[in-house]
Amino acid sequence: MQRIGVFVCWCGTNIAGTVNIEKVIAAAGEMPGVVYAKDYQYMCSAVGQNLVKNTIKEQKLDRVVIASCSPRMHEATFRKTAKVAGLNPYLVEVANIREHCSWIHKNKEEATKKAIALTRAAVAKVALNTALIAGEIGVESRALVIGGGIAGIQTALDIAEAGYEVDIIEKSPSIGGKMAQIDKTFPTLDCSACILTPKMVDVSTHPNINIYTYSELENVKGYVGNFEVTMNQRARSVNMEKCIGCGICTDKCPSKKAKSEFEEGLRNRSAIYTPFPQAIPNVPVIDREACIKFKTGKCGLCETVCPAGAIEFSQEDTKITKKYGAIVVAIGYDIIALDKFGEYAYTNHQDVITSLEFERLTNAAGPTGGKLVRPSDHKKPKKVVFVQCVGSRDKTERGKTYCSKICCMYTAKHAMLIRDKYPDIETYVFYIDVRTPGKNFDEFHRRAVEEYGVNYIKGMVGKIFPDGEKLQVHGVDALTGDTIKIDADMVVLAAATKAKEDAEDLGRKLSISTDTNNFFTEAHPKLKPVETHCAGIYLAGACQGPKDIPETVAQASGAAAKAIGLLSKDKLVNNPCISEVDEKICSGCLACTKICPYDAITSKVITFNDHGKITKRVVAQVNKALCQGCGGCTVACRPGAIDIKGFTNKQILAEVDALCR
Amino acid sequence: MEKIGLKVRARAKEALENREVDEVMGWKKGEFWYDVYPVFITEANEADDLIWDAFCVNNLSKYLIQKQKENKKVGVFLKGCDSLGFNQLLKDNRIDRDQVVIYGLPCVGMVDPEKVKKEGLNKGLLEIKRSKDEITFVTKEGEKKILGRQFDYDKCLACRYPNPVVYDELLDTEIAREVSEMDRFKDVEAIEKMSITERFEYWSNQFSKCIRCNACRNICPACSCEKCVFDNVNAGVSSKASVDSEEQFFHITRAYHVAGRCVDCGECTRVCPAGIPLDQLNHKIMKDINELYGKYDAGVDVSQDAPLVTYKLDDADSFTEHGKGGK
Amino acid sequence: MKKILKSQISQLWKRINQSYELFIPIEKDNKVNFSMWQEGDQVNLEILKTNSSPKNIIFPQTETYLQFEKNGKKINMESVGGKKEAYVLFGVRPCDVVSFNLLDNVFLREPVDRFYEERRNKGIVISMACSDPEETCFCSAFGIDPENAVEGVDVATWDMGDKILWMAQTEKGKMFTQSLKDLLKEATEEDEEACVQLKNNIKEKVKNLPLSNIDMKKIDKSMKDLFESSIWEDFSAQCLGCGSCTYVCPTCHCYDIQDFDGGKSGERFRCWDSCMFSDFTLMAHGNPRKTQKERFRQRFMHKLVYYPNNHGTYACVGCGRCIERCPVHIDMVKVIKKLGGEL
Amino acid sequence: MSVEAKETVMGNKNEFEPLIVAFCCNWCSYAGADLAGTSRLSYPANVKIIRVPCSCRVNANFVLRAFQRGADGVVIAGCHPGDCHYSTGNYYTRRRFSLLTNFLEYVGIEQERFKVDWISAAEGNKFATVMNDVLEKVHRLGPNRKLRDARWKR
Secondary structure (H helix, E strand, O other): OOOEEEEEEOOOHHHHOOOOHHHHHHHHHHOOOEEEEEEEOOOOOHHHHHHHHHHHHHOOOOEEEEEEOOHHHHHHHHHHHHHHOOOOHHHEEEEEOHHHHHOOOOOHHHHHHHHHHHHHHHHHHHOOOOOOOOOEEEOOOEEEEEOOOHHHHHHHHHHHHOOOEEEEEOOOOOOOHHHHHOOEEOOOOEEHHHHHHHHHHHHHHOOOEEEEOOEEEEEEEEEOOEEEEEEEEOOOOEOOOOOOOOOHHHHHOOOOOEEOOOOOOOOEEOOEEOOOOOOOOOOOEEOOOOOHHHHHOOOOHHHHHOOOOOEOOOOOOEEEEEEEOEEEEOOOEEEOOOOOOHHHOOOOOOOEEEHHHHHHHHOOOOOOOOOOOOOOOOOOOOEEEEEEEEOOOOOOOOOOOOOOOOHHHHHHHHHHHHHHHOOOOEEEEEEOOOOOOOOOHHHHHHHHHHOOOOEEEEOOEEEEEEEOOEEEEEEEOOOOOOEEEEEEOEEEEEEOEEEOOOHHHHHHHHOOOEOOOOOEOOOEOOOEOOEOOOOOEEEOHHHOOOOOHHHHHHHHHHHHHHHHHHHOOOEEEOOOOOEEEOOOOOOOOOHHHHHOOOOOEEEEEEEEEEOOEEEEEEEEEEOOOOOOOOOHHHHHOOOOOEEEOOOOHHHHHHHHHHHOO | OHHHHHHHHHHHHHHHHOOOOOEEEEEEEOOOOOOEEEEEEOOHHHHHHEEOOOOOOOOOHHHHHHHHHOOOOEEEEEOHHHHHHHHHHHHOOOOOHHHEEEEEOOOOOOEOHHHHHHOOOOOOEEEEEEEOOEEEEEEOOEEEEEEOOOOEOHHHHOOOOOOOOOOOEEOOOOOOOOOOOOOOOHHHHHHHOOOHHHHHHHHHHHHHOOOOOOHHHHHOOOOOOOOOOOOOHHHOOOOOOOOHHHHHHHHHHHHHHOOOOOOOOOHHHHHOOOOOOHHHHHHHHHHHHHHHHOOOOOOOOOOOOOHHHOOOOOOOOOOOOOOOOOO | OEEEEHHHHHHHHHHHHHHOEEEEEEEEOOEEEEEEOOOOOEEOOOOOOOOOOOHHHHOOOEEEEEEEEEEOOEEEEEEOOOOOOOEEEEEEOHHHHHHHHHHHHHHOOOOOOHHHHHHHHHEEEEEEOOOOOOOOOOHHHHOOOOOOOOOOOOEEEEEOOOEEEEEEOOHHHHHHHHHOOOOOEEOOHHHHHHHHHHHHHHHHHHHOOOOOOOOHHHOOOOHHHHHOOOHHHHHHOOOOOOOHHHHHOOOOOOEEEEEEEEOOEEEEEEEEOOOOOOOOOOEOOEOOOOOHHHHHHHHHHHHHHHHHHHHOOOOOOOOOHHHHHOOOOOOHHHHHHHHOOOO | OOHHHHHHHHHHHHOOOOOEEEEEEOOOHHHHHHHHHHOOOOOOOOEEEEEEOOHHHOOHHHHHHHHHOOOOEEEEEEOOOOOOOOOOHHHHHHHHHHHHHHHHHHOOOOHHHEEEEEOOOOOHHHHHHHHHHHHHHHHHHOOOOOOOOOOOOO
16 A cells, blocks of 8 residues: 655645645545645745655655645646655645635635545545656757747857857748848837848858758757757759859849839849848849749840859759757747728728838838838828727737737837928827837837827727828727828838747647747746747747847847757756557557657567467557657557556546546 | 359469468358358368358458468458458558458348348248349248348448458459448437437447447457457456446447447447447447548548548537637 | 136236236347336247346346445445345246256355345246247257256246146245236146147257257267367357357356445445456466467366366256357357367 | 524535536646636636646546546546647547547537537636536536446445
């Protein structure tokens, strides 16, 4: 018979306020296998842990149940406590009598009864626990950063500086991301390019950093410390080694009708193009969909004019497979499509633009050379209306329920920039709330209103429609209830930010989860903001949720620090709660192998010698390093030959039985 | 069938003589008109015992599991339904395709002795011969021919695969039989129409007939586990008690374990000594799989993933309000 | 000899049911089995072999005999099981009656199984002669006369078509008959003659049955030779290892004892077991009969060799249920013939 | 004890106290239940939670066992499709338990007694709502006798 000790925590009054601890102790004492039951005010405190430690030794306990807060909170704490006392840490179970009991039930009798039931289930389970020993795995000391925006750049630089190799994989032809498109940054109004491009250069020249642009992640195998990543480097059609970046090809290219992605479609580009002058690498790429040579087989002008002989039409996509110890996901964000917001006339009027388009319009390097003109007739506008929360904080299907966080500030910035350059242009901002938490943020917004005379109107715009050359903007002032009609020349929409289209797909490849909005989920909203639930994979920037640049950079450095911490280790211990095959029972149907998300199960042939009669059979085998312990295989296994340690079939059935008393 | 019977014997003899295979699995006639049982022969002269008649209902493929463990090359005669079971065993890695030579036998249907008895035609019956759908009853007094399928097993009347879907040699010409897909799940639909109370009563009544003999499981080509969970004392679910709750547990679990794997051969229902319509359980799951996750016939195509070991991102579900499977 | 008209038979059921539990072949969902009679049930006296044997009545498939409850550190135990109500088992065929005697040999010898004994004592067994033996019947191989009252019946009956003839065989049977005197009429001489005629008919039919040639004497090898016979390998290969033969068999009597763990309370029960199952006689070190061959051999050696050695009679009554029920037609007759060198 | 007081005690005893067993995925729904606790969102004490690594760990056996042992309702809660901690586990859950949901109903178990749902770690509110909803429905149906083992004493 086991010697189980039950320790019931009061958690001050958090538990003791609604649960009659005395009764739980008394009931626990009667439970099968329990030889000791004791309470304490704060079991997680040093004194409480000492109580557990000493009792394990004194009472020769071989199993321990802690009835306290959620195991997600302190399971690890008490496992360590047990270990110190010489007990295998996996002989500890936690009964959650706080989050799942005392905090939700008001009736003391009911809560006490439930606390007893939960403790009974934990006792029933722990009785079947076995000592588990974690294995060790090596670490590949190289990191992969997915995404070459400011988040990825900062992460890569930090890791590289710490002395580890880093690869950046970027989907587009150049690194730089959204920040490269932005004109000025709030609240300092310093030039975005001026602070970003030096970092881009640092990345491209750092001996520890490799950049794979125009490349996408194809699949990821392996596990923390030992990821094996395959990426697909798309054919650039230009030899990166030979190209000298002279730009003759892009000038001479006769196909100039493709929309420039970098310029948000406000300008055309050639079929062979460099996204922007400061692009890294400064090597053009041929857009095979726009290229005449690829479409018709004729042309090839770029090849003729290239002084370096770098054009290679025959290039093909290449697959690259490399091993990494850590992965940082920094794929950034996008803004939502506005086709469902008919009232703002974005899709049918050129002079209704998004804020990102506005960034290009005011940018000195942009399509208008920084001159603010209407896209439709290139005339200078007289009145510009800004509409905030277009799709943000919107509970309808077309929008996003969350606040996009950056719009209030960049809208103030945009209005301020206009008023600064063209004091004769009137600016109006429709807003629901202005949110400016951040260092010098509110001051910035107040300057826009007070010093620059930007007109802020609390209220939403109901309708925008063309009226001759003008755009009629109809809205309501929520403070006065007045209908507001403005005959504007230009409207700028602060479209909601959203997760990247391919975030969910990437999440699946990496086995990390996304939330309902497809932003990646951090491991803990407060205490593990850069970790994911998948060990060795970290998050940086707006792919985890809307963020401005300083926050992004901060998180990037955080993710880098975590990655460095991991890469600096020689060995890792892995989770011992993994699957195990009972070869005697396994039929070798291998249904488990099809379920396993980690390809952790393979097969082997075993021979049996039964009274001299030799028979062979196929059975499943689990790779201990790959298995993450989800348990999906156990259900696919009809005879119950594969079971998961720590959550065995018998243990769960015992819990069911114990709860159903 | 008699002509094919000659071929069966000749082929078995040849295969054993030429050492193409170590063993041949076939059927042999026993004591009574309906008594046919599986035999495994290793010598060419034993081939004369083999038969092919309207009672060769047993699927021989499950026996291959043991033979393959012993590393034997085996020749086996398989009907359409048998071949589906064979494929399921193949899919479950229970047999090695390279170690088996399949002699395919298109099948017009097998005769249900119960139906013959019910018509009182078993008195003094010596033999039943079948040629297509003409059944000849041989008695001491003489022969009587009846045309039609009224003596076929119900499962044969609903047969959708009269021809083997996998074979190395086909011993007869393929048979064309039209079965209405519309009627396929009419047994299920009838039960679905009952009220929840009626349904529970119907099934608990059926389950309570169970004598826990496991014949349904042991005959099943999808139930090929080395050790069934109900025989695995460590699994915590085994019990031999004939109490309602255990019987319900057994039958729900059995049907659920063959979900997406049941080849609808109907053998479980045939062999149940208590007359429990187990196929009605299997059919329900098949119907749901077809409706929720697309048409799937276990045993037809070995390369196709079984519905419960695969998924689609936008799979439907039957429990959320929208049922569309999304967030 | 008494008689009762078939047209009045339901009154007989009602009457018996007033003072006894009545177990009788009842048809439900096309299957006939012995079950407790209730008003409105469809009694089927024509069927020769009920789907399962009536063994379940004297030796239930599952029988709880101990209930326990934990109270603090103490355990309270209560003995349950056995049978308290008197019952009548009507329409048992002679072969099945003989199977009761075979079970008695096991359970009523020292140490006596008290629950079994109680059940047997509470019951009145009424047999019915087999007017129309079937092709799978081979009771004659074991010296059973399907036309007659066999040892162990309290009352024997014969189905005469429109009436049933009734003859008490034991004291218990006589008293029971007495209690029904207003329902049972005295049989006439004609009736008795018809009965003799019926018996002769049956005898004739039995002679002509396809299995009438079974001769148990042909199994004459030594136990060791039989044990080591190659037939076990041959036949067990086809055996699926299901338990249908053992569970429909009237003479199989192996059981398992299991506990139902209900945590604070629970019970100990016995339930039929089958030597065909892989966990039959499973012990801590594993199973002494590792393969189906050994398990298959056990079943037949037990019935044809071991039991006769212990009790002087074969543990098969030739009812033929296993012949009909075996999914692959590997049955007792094939084994007997093969052991006798006939196949 | 007065007669009246005795009656109330008896009355309480006879009152139906449903038992709901909920299998919750460690990463989403269990955390969602934690959040419901942290947010002090109340749901009845009749709901008792068993932690599993992933909803794909839940075997149909566990559900049947709970019913055998007198549960009046069973809940399986996991991450929303696409959010699985193990990336694909709940896709299998979805298929397995769509079939079981229908199948249990087919053998006569009311659909309200077996509920599968997706509850994320952030949806403490949803956790409480789902539990309240299941409980209300089970309350309306009354105690479950189906599948229940008569030998089991609660």
